[in-house]
Amino acid sequence: MEEIATGIAGKVLDQLGSLAYEELSSAWGVRSDLTKLECTVSAIEAVLLDAEAKQASNRGRSLWLGRLKDVLKEAENVLDEFQYRVLQKEVMKRCRSTYKKVRYFFSGSNPLVFHFVMAHKIKGVRERLDDIAALKGQFNLAEQLDRKTTIHRREVTHSFVPPHVVGRDEDKKKIKDLLKQQDANVPVSVIPIVGIGGLGKTALAKLVYNDEGVVSHFQLRMWACVSEDFDVKRLIKEILKSAAETSKSAVGTLKSTLGTIYENLSVGQLESDLTETLKDKRFLLVLDDVWNEDHIKWFKLKDLLSEGNNGSKIIVTTRNISVATAMGTVPPHNLNGLSEEYCLSLFKKLAFRDGEGKIYPNLLEIGNEIVEKCKGSPLAVMTLASLLYLKVDENEWKRVRDNEIWRLKQNDDDILPVLQLSYNHLPLHLKKCFVYCSLFPKDFQFNNLYLIQFWMAHGLLQSPDNENQELEDIGELYIKELMSRSLFQDVYQDYTSGYTFKMHDLVHDLALLIAKGECSVVTKKSTLAAAVCHLSILESGQEVTTQLERLSKVQTIIFNIEEPMSILKACISRFKYLRVLDLTDSSFEVLPNSIGTLNIST
Structure with a gap:
């Protein structure tokens, strides 16, 4: 995650620029080293954006960035220790009446020894950084200094509702027909939807799942995201929670309460509850994003799901044809890429204010060429259209069309480079926030309040320019911006605790790749x-x-x-x-x- 180097450099400069350091830096004899460190970091920061943009084409530059990042992180930690002592001194000034208690609390080290150790650490970091800075000249880097990115409130046209799905009417009809077919020999049928990442398998499953005719046909509907971890106990919990949430008797029940109930049950109790829940009911279950090729695990879960009435159905979405073949009781439904006509229609809706704004012919021509590169992937189209939303400068569109990332060797079904391109065009403050989301598992339901607190704890939010703004307000703007770029999706408004949202599994893969x-x-x-x-x-x-x-x-x-x-x-x-x-x-x-x-x- 070399991109984070720019963010760390900015934080180090903010720390060094704090007036709180003045008194102690002089008293401890480290002011000269801190001043030199500030000058070196400033000089490096000026070329970091260019270095990060060019690292993919030069291994030496990438290695240099990696070394630089390690030293900057060490500098940040050393300055944190320094800041700790600044805060300690302030506390002791304000709490002289409880001096003994405060002194005891902060008695982790001898002050004189600490001064010596800190001076040695600061000098060591400064010297290492000088050595690395001396090498930057060989990479022909240009200065692109932009430490403070202005945050604009951007209109969000498609973030709080599912993206408009186009070109899937025929696919939806075929799946619905399969759901209503009766097979006396197979009490619970399994219908696989298979296709490469980003084609809209999950979106198609949601279209079917929420269709009025489907809702009325089944007595019980359930949804569980499987992903790479095909853990039967976990899946039973997810299925039971989904069943409770969609049943009339569970209206108003919070997910957290359901999670607590099922978390404390044994495997035997969970299996018994699942059997009882499905008994004598015609149900629909969606198992989304399945990777498991272990037949034993699948058969164990399938046996537990056999209690439903005839006509019960399971929809499985997967990228893997062997998984679809092993699990399905009917031939897999192969989802193909969208036609160029539908892709261009989707692109226009998202790039040109849902078709309401003026569509410039010169931009539309470039947009058509960008759409061709997306190879029928709705996710790729949505992401790049969101990237270009409200931009009318022809050169910005051309930079996306002609970006060198298109020339990288990739498989026909690989859209990660497209998503990488969208990431590369994020402002620095959003890059850092996005990458930290990789810490959470796939299909994780983010809460806006929690994520903002998480970003705040890491110092990732810019200081407000407006004195009436709080850091929480800045965090909200960041979330809305990432939503507007299609990097967050599936927004659900919860008026008691903010709102929740998710990342597409391929977007999560991108975050993992960058954060490696x-x-x-x-x-x-x-x-x-x-x-x-x-x-x-x-x-x-x-x-x-x-x-x-x-x-x-x-x-x-x-x-x-x-x-x-x-x-x-x-x-x-x-x-x-x-x-x-x-x-x-x-x-x-x-x-x-x-x-x-x-x-x-x-």
Whole structure:
């Protein structure tokens, strides 16, 4: 994630520019090194945007950026320690009446030793950065200084409703016909929808799922996102929650309440509840984004789903034809790319204000050439149309059409380069926020309030220019901007707790690709890079603990599973630069006393 280097450089400069450093930097004899460090970072930051834009075409430049990022992160952590002492001094000034208590709380190190250690660290970082800065001349980089991006409130025309689906009427009719067919020999039929990523398999399944005729035909409808993790216990929970949410008796029941109920049940209890839920009902179940090729796992789940009445149906969406063949009881429905006519229609609706604004002939001609490169993928069309929305400069459209990323070697079914192009055109502040979303699993339901707090904790939100604006307002603008670019979707308004939204699985793949080596999901089988800074822990066990013991630069830990208190204590004692510790979905109720030792140099 070399792009993050620009963001870290900006944060380091903000830290160095703080007046709070003036007094201590002089008293500790490090002012000269801090001044030199500020000059070096400023000079590097001026060419970072150009370096990041060109890194794909030059391995040496990419390696240089990687080294630079590591040193900038170290500088950020050292300056955090420095800031800690600034805050400590302020607290002691204000709390002289409780001096002994404060002194005890901050007694993690001898002040004289700390001054010496800090001076040594700052000098070391400055010297390493000087060495790296000396190499930038060989890469022929141009200055593109734009540290403060102005945030504009942008009209959102298609973010809070599902994107308009075009060209799928015939596909929808075929699936509906299959749903209403009766087969006496197969009580529960499985209908696979198969196609490459980004074609709209999930969108088609939603069209069918919410069709009035389908709703009235089935007594129970359920939806579960499967993705790579075909865990039968997890899927049973998802199916049961969906069943409860769509049944009349569960109106008003919160998902969090349902999740708590099912989380505490054993596998046997879950299986019994599923059997009872499906018994004597004609149901429709959608298993979205299936990758599993393990027949044993599928047969186990399928046996549990056989309790439904004849005429029950399961729709499976998958990119893998072998999965479709193994699971289906009818031939797979192959979803093809949209015709150029429909693609251009979709592009015009999203790029030209849903067709209401003026359509410039010269831009439409360029847009047609861009659409041809999308190879019939609605997701690619939507993403690039959203990128060009409200832009009338012909040169901006040509830069998208002629971008070098189109010339990279890729498979016919690979649209990640298209999504990468959209990412490359994001403002810096949105790039950073987008990449951090890779920490959350596929099909994760983001809450706007939670995500904004998460971004705030990492210092990713720009300071408001308007004194009437809060950081939360800035975060809302960021979310709306990412929605308008089709990087967030499936928005659901919840008037009690904001609203929720998701990322398309291919957009999530892009975030994972960019964040590689920086953000990681931790499982028993994962392999973590030594430089990883942000973790989402999905499994427990000695294998996970062993992986964590190899790390030292972690800033984020999200616990998504019950863990023993020992692992929390180990994380707090080892990772001194934690900025986010999320225990929302864990079993922890009390923090260990060692939480007070964070960010204290010993």
